Amino acid sequence: MMKTKYDSIIIGGGPAGLAAAIKAKELGLKVLLLENRDVLGGIPLQCLHPGFGLHYFKEDLTGTEFIYRFINKFQEMGIEHFTNAHLTEIENISDNEKRLKVITSKGLQNFTTKTIIYTTGARERHLYEIGITGKRFPGIFTAGEAQTMMDIYGIMPGKEIVIVGSGDVGLIMARRFALEGATVKAVIELMPFPGGLTRNVVQCLDDFGIPLYLSHSVRRVEGRSSVEKVIISKVNEKLEVIEGTEKEIKCDTVVVAAGLVPYIKILEKIGVVKDPATKGPIVNEYLETLIPGVFTAGNALVINDLVDHVVEQGELAALGASEFVKNDGIPASRWIRVFRGENVRLLVPHYLSGKRDVTIYARVRKPMKKVTIRFPEIGKKMRLPVVKPAEMVSVRLRKEEIQKAVDRITMEVLSNE
C-alpha cells in the first residue's frame, strides 16, 4: 500500500475529468486522475458524430477529435494517472483530508488527498426503470451500450431497430444505425415534443426518413426467443396510455435511450446531499458539494446537453479545488441560495457567494417561445426567442448582480405574451 498526499484526485477520465486535471495541474496542484476503463476519454471516444467544441474551440469537431485534444494535452503534461482503476470507497477524514481506496492491477492502493473532483458521468436509465414489460431478451440494449459495441468494439447489435426515447443520445444512435445499413423502424417519444436538440432531429431523423412517434409509450417487447416486435400506444396530455391505440412495430433490436442519471453512488455513501431535480449533488459556485473539498462536474453533477459545458464545469471545479487548497476551504462570508421558479426544471449551482461571476446552467420544464428569463430578487432580465427542455439555458450572473440578493435568488422563465 502506498501513501501519497495529493492536492486533488480526479475520479473519471472523461471530458470533465480530463479538463479538471489539466486545469488543476496548470494551477499548480499535485494531481492524480483515476479512470475505470482501460483508456482515457470516456464517452466522447465513441461519439463519431460532429457537434463537439462549437463553444469551447469555436470549431465543429467529432467527439473523438474533441476528446483527443484533451487526452493529448493531458499526456503531454505528464499528469499522473491510472487506467483500469476502480474506486471502492472514500473516507472523509476531515475537511482537508480524504482517503481513497482503489483497486488497480498493481494492487490495492490507498491515496490521500485534500480535494476530490468527482467526474464519473452518468448511468443510463434502462428498460425496467421506464416500466416496459415483456421478456428479458437479448437484443435489448441501452443506447450507450449499443454505441460502445459499434464504435469501440465493432459489434453490430441488430438489423431492425426501434429506439425508445428521442433525447440526443437516441437521435444520434438512430442515425448511427442507419449509416451502418440497419433499418431504424421508429423512434418513440413519450412527450409531445422531441427530447433532443432540433439540429439532431433534422440531421439524424429527417435526413434519413426515420419516423418519430411523439406522445407514444412503449408498452411491451414481444417475441418467442428473441425480440420480434414492440407494442406502442398513444398517450394523452397527462402521459396516460389511451386504450385502443395499440400498434405493433416489427424489429429485432430495441435500443433504450430513456435518459441519464448522475452516477454518484460512492458520493452518496459519504453523505453528499442530492438535488431531487438534477439527481446530482447540491453544489456551490465552485461546484463543491456539501462535503467540503469534494467537487463534481460534468454529467455526475447535472445531465448536460453539450460537452462544452462539461469541460467548463471541469475547469471550474479545478479552480475550486485550487482555491480550497490555497485557503484551506472555500472562503465565503455568506451563501445565497438559488431557487427554481416558473418553468425551471433544474439548475446548478445551488449556492452563490457574490464574490465572483457565476454561470447558471438550467433546463426548462416545457418548451416556450419568446420568453424572459428573470431573476426578480436582483432585477436581472434577459430575453430569449425560444427555450426547450433539451437545451440548457446558461446565464452569466456578474458578482455585482449577485451581491444585490439578500439570501436568495430565483430563476424564472416567463412568456412574453
Add this chain to the structure above:
Amino acid sequence: MEKKKVVIIGAGVVGSAIARVLSRYENLEVTVLERNIDVGWGTSKANSAVVHPGHEDDQKKYPLRAKFCAKGNRIWHSWAEELDVPIKWPGEIMLAFSVRDLEKLQYYLDLAEKNGVPDVKIVYQDELRELEPNVSPDAIAGLWAPTAGLLAPWDAVISLIENSVDNGVKLHTETEVKDVVVEDGKVKGVQTNNGFFEADIIINAAGLYADVISKKVGINFDITPRKGEYYLIDEDVKERVKRIVHQVPTELTKGVYISETVEGNILIGPSAVNLPLDAKDDVSTTEKYLDYIWESAKKLVAKLPPKSSVIKTFAGLRAEPPSGRWIIEAYDNPKGFINAAGMRSPALASSPAVAEYIAKELIGKKLGVELVEKKNWNPYRKGIKKFKILDDKEKERLIKENPKYGNVLCMCKEVTEAEIIEAIERMKKIGIKTISLDGVKFRTTSMFGWCQGSFCRVRIARVVANYLGIPEWEIPVKDGKTSYGVGDVKAFFNTKQGVDEA
C-alpha cells in the same frame, strides 16, 4: 460389483440435489441430462429463493410437501456449508391484518407443530415490530418462523452440479430427451438429440416438462406452468426488510413476499397465474401483475422502496402438478422409472430431503438396489472467490498472484476479470459446451447490478471472446441461438452493399 446406470432428466435444483446424493454411492453410475445450454435455467433461476420452514402445507392435502420441507430446510444448513453456497437465515413473518387472518395464523401455527417446524409462534405489536421494524402499521400480528432462509437458487444448482461432477457424475447439456425406451416392463434408457443413454433407473426431474417425459411411459398427468412476476430493487435503498415478510397464503400461492436477497437486493413478488400447457416458455412480465405485486407489497410494509429504485422486473414459471401434489414415485411398470415431478414450492427448501428419499426409499427399498457408499466421496466444493467480500490483505495477495483480480469489470457488483475467467473455466469443467454471457452472469453476479450490464457487458464479452477465440458478436447471451450482436459492424454494412460477394 454390478453398477447400475442412473439417468436424471433435468438439471434444476431437484435433479441436481438427486445427482449429488446419488454420487455418494459406489455402485451407481449417474448421468444428468439437461436440454438447456446451462444448468438451473428453468424454474430454479427465477423464484422467491426462500428456504421455507415447512409450516404452510397441510399433510392431508399435500402429504409430501409437508413431509419434506422442514427436513430439507434443516439439511440446507450443512449442504450450504459443504457446498460454499451463500445462505442466510433471516426468518419469516406471515402478517395478519384482520381477525380472519389471525385465525389463519392459528391454522398455520398448528401445522407447524404437525410438520415438526421448530419455534414458530404468533407475535403481536411490540414483538412484531422489534422483529421487523418496517412492518406495516396496519398489521395486527404475525406468525414468526425463525427457520426460514434465503439463498441464490442458481448458486445452489451450480454448486450441486459442480460437486456431483467432482464425484463422478456426468453432465450432458443441450441434450433433450425424445423418448424413454422400455422393454419387458423395465426401463432401458433414453433417446435424445445427442444419442442413446442406457439406463437401469431413470429419474424424471424435468420440471415444467416432467409431464411430457412421464407420458412417454404411459404415466399421465399435466404440469401447469404457473407464472410469478417479481421486482428486484437496488441494493442501496434505505427502505429495507430484515426478515422475509409475506401475506397469508391463498390456495394459488404463498402470496407476495418482500425479502433481502443474499446479494443485498430487495426482492418483491411473486404473482401467481396459471398459463396454458403450451406456454412453458412464457416468462414475460405484464403491467397488470407487476401493478398487483406493487399494490400488495405496499400493504405489507410501512416503507416500500421508491419505484425508481427498481433495477429489474422478471418472471419465472413454477411446475404446478394436479391438485398441487408433488409426484415422487417409483413404479412397478415400467420398473426403474421414478418421477420427481410437479415440484412447485417448497421444492427449493425440500430438495435435499427429496433427494435422500429417492435414494434410500425409492432406489434402495422399492427398487431393491443395495447402496454401497464410496469411501472417497468428497462432500466439499468451493465457490468462485468473490473478490468484493474479501479483506484487503487477501485482495492484495490475489492481485499479486493474478493481476486480473485488479481489473474490476463490473462496477456495480465489483466483479473482476479473474472471476469472469474462473466462471468460464468452471463451466468448461462441468461439461458445458456453450459458454454464454448469462452463464457468466449467474456465476459471478456481474451484470446483476444497478446498470444491468449496460456499462460492463461489452467488456465482459471481450474477455469471454478472447478466452474462447471467437468474435465478440458471436457470444451467446441466453441460449445457443441468441448472440450478443449480429456481426461485425463493417462486415454487416459490406454484406448489405454486396461488397462481400464481389
